[in-house]
Amino acid sequence: MGMPLYEHHLFICTNERDESASRPSCLPLGSKKLKSAFKDALKDAGLKGRVRANEAGCLDQCEHGPMVVVYPEAVWYGHVQPSDAEEIVREHLGKGRPVERLRLAESCVNNDHCSHRNGAKAK
Ligand code: FES
Numbered sequence: 001m002g003m004p005l006y007e008h009h010l011f012i013c014t015n016e017r018d019e020s021a022s023r024p025s026c027l028p029l030g031s032k033k034l035k036s037a038f039k040d041a042l043k044d045a046g047l048k049g050r051v052r053a054n055e056a057g058c059l060d061q062c063e064h065g066p067m068v069v070v071y072p073e074a075v076w077y078g079h080v081q082p083s084d085a086e087e088i089v090r091e092h093l094g095k096g097r098p099v100e101r102l103r104l105a106e107s108c109v110n111n112d113h114c115s116h117r118n119g120a121k122a123k
Contacts, residue, residue: 037082
């Protein structure tokens with residue numbers, strides 16, 4: 001038998017737009033620091049070989065950044081701060097209990113008419 005497969009993938013948006021763009025972006029909100037915080041938390045929790053944290057392009061939830069999505073369960077987290085990484089790793093990835101206070105409302109996911117968007121289209 002080889003190495004076990006990854007159980008979760010965590011995607012952290014590190015997209016950066018022009019300052020003149022009509023939508024905000026996650027990188028200026030600190031998503032690189034967030035990625036390091038996740039890497040550290042996964043290592044500390046002993047989950048390094050079971051959960052993979054990757055940078056992602058725009059997840060189209062820019063008004064809620066920094067954005068993180070966890071697969072395979074498709075749990076979307078918004079406004080995630082480095083100080084939240086440990087809790088997401090411990091509760092969600094370690095114990096299977098998503099961190100409800102950081103979850104994006106279902107009405108925002110994959111919805112062009114999400115009230116946070118002000119009608120702006122992704123660029
Ligand atoms: S720029 Fe991060 S979700 Fe769009």
